[in-house]
Amino acid sequence: MSQFEPKIVAFFCNWCTYGAADLAGVSRLDYPPNFRVVRLPCTGRLNPKYILEAFKLGADGVWVSGCHPGDCHYISGNYYARRKFVLLHHMLEAIGLEPGRLNFSWISSAEATKFQEVAKDVVEKVRACGPNINFRKAELELGLSEVA
Amino acid sequence: MAEYIVKENALRAFFQALAQERRLLAPVRVGGKLQMAEARPEEVTLDYGNTHQSPKSAFFPQTERLMAFHKDTAQSDPFVYKPLGLDKITPTVLFGLRPCDAQGLAICDQVFQNDRFTDPYWKTKYESSIKIGLACDQPGPACFCTAVGGSPYGEAGLDALAAVKDAGLALKAITEAGAEFLKKLPGLESGAAESELAERRKAVESKMPGPLDQAKVAAGAILDIFNQPHWKDTADRCLNCGTCTFVCPTCHCFDIQDEQNDKGGVRMRNWDTCMSWLYTVHGTGHNPRPTKTERMRQRFLHKLKYIPLKQNGQSGCIGCGRCVTLCPVNIDIREVAKQMNG
């Protein structure tokens, strides 16, 4: 049987991790293709509801990545984001999200190799969690037999 | 009409007979609360004030799938909505409806099927059901059915009415359908119930509040009541939370939503509440009921003015008292009705 290929929604800051992904590509560094990137102006822009929405729509994992603390393009956006992530990470795992589904990292636009490493790591962690069953919305019951 | 006595030792057999005949909905404990829900014969209780929520969800569930379509273009009918569930109605018997709630269902019935319109989803469930009431001997502090034209022994909307007698039941049929249904039940013994029910009705009614004077509301122009100054005072403390509408046996507003995925889509209706900002907001962003004052007023006008106008003077409030009990800020419809009439 082929191994489970997770679908991951990645929220990347425009000024750093998004650039790192670009650099990794230009540098021909191999990384797994399991994530779809949503570009944010800053991780401070990330509303917790985006993460829950991603899980609700069936994402197996979420990966949020931004600038190293101190390097925010907007001076302090990721400092605020960090506090938010602390609570969100704690809360979601406290109410039953499997550890490993929700991942955070700081990757600057120069760190293509770190991007490659973290990408591999995130995908493996989510893969280990298996398909997201508990945090996704139930499949729509069409009752097609009734329709037909 | 036929009259029966069910002795205490025959109760279980009576409920078993009901459950054998049809899907039995009766007052049972669900998660610590007494609710009108699908019940096994041995679970049915006779000792209760009223169910926590109104029984309207038996015919008008909070979420109801109405129709669905598929997107399989290989078939001949992709993207065509087809009705759901109408052919799969299980005939139901409701036992233990309080007369106030039965009256409430009758009011909803007028909304869902009348001379202009018939809602098939309501009609197929409501009309095929048998509704057996259980008269109320211990009205609670928030009960006022007698104030709005009802009675703890009322018969409106019921096919049969029972009352607890010597830990058993005194039972009488009210409609043809009820008589027909009871006649078919195995092991049901005939016995005089009518006179006892009438006597006890008088005794319980005498303990309850007298009629609420709504003459001025009935005669007054809508606009005058609309502009009464007391609305602002009540609205001050209203939280606009919508609890009253969700527990009300006659609140029947719904919102239709479509949901879809890559295979197809479903159209469903969900309970809605006029307390919500979203209820009236337009596509333009304009909201004709912009603050909680207008939204709260709408509910009381609907219950006490619009429904009586459309249903021959029948009050839209049936006095079950659920909104009075569950309102977190104690907005009491009895007080508001008096102010409207004042």
Added chain:
Amino acid sequence: MMSLEEISQKIQASAKRLLAEGRAEVVIGYRRGTTPLTVAPHFARTAEDCDQLVWSSFAKINLATYLPKYPGKVALVAKGCDARSAVGQVVENQVLRENLYIIGVACNGMVDVERILAGEPRPAFEATEDQATIKLSGEGWITSLAREEVLRRNCRVCVSRTPSATADEVIGDQTEPLSADDFADLKELAGRSPADKLAYFKGLVKECLRCYACRNACPLCYCPVCFVDETRPQWLGKSQDEMDTFTFHVLRAFHCAGRCTSCGACETACPMDIKLREFNRVLESEVQKDWQYTPGLTWDQKPPLTTYRPDDEAEFIK
């Protein structure tokens, strides 16, 4: 100990004085309810209105809910948690401090009416109370309950029963906290499997009707448009879908992170008696642990999510 009647009289006197002095246009307090075991929020604008103000063990709704965006000067009859919420609203710039006068009342905790009623199947037509007992009576029966035993759960772990630090005046004898929340149950739960945790939290909201009474009763929920009412995009489906309901509760709690004062208004308002505060407690414990922060105790504190320290720890971020 000051009796409930004395406290009520003092509230009435203060309210009259504040209205007469022009310090407030309205005094928001409680008046007797129309059914036993209830009180109604009361907006007193005249001296006669003030005569109806009472203090009671059933004053469980949080009156600070009415403050945000209220035009003009308001005096608020506040127990400890109400005052904390009002302070939070001032800190968050929803209420002007100069427009607010807090009549603090030393609170002995409010009683859990749902629990009392669940334990008493006979219809009660009257309830009377003093500082120690609640007496319930119906047709031919009377029973009395020790007040201490039917306190709400959040009142047992309240850290600020008397708002002496923030109120403009305090009525009643200073009351002391019973004990702080040790979150023992949450710690125990943290050791269990994700599936167990999820089953517990999903189980809590199984009966949710999505009426949003919890949101409307919450003094912190003042957004002009709530995320559940947003339509473009629509974040939550309107049906009884389990995940939509669950997501609502997670996000509702998250919006109150570092702000919730455990006033219990959400649980009080819930028609299905859902233990909504359990979601908030998960965050409360973390906020206390990471930033030693308790909301609403002083006028100059900053909610933890509106500030930061460059050396905040977050080891889980790679």
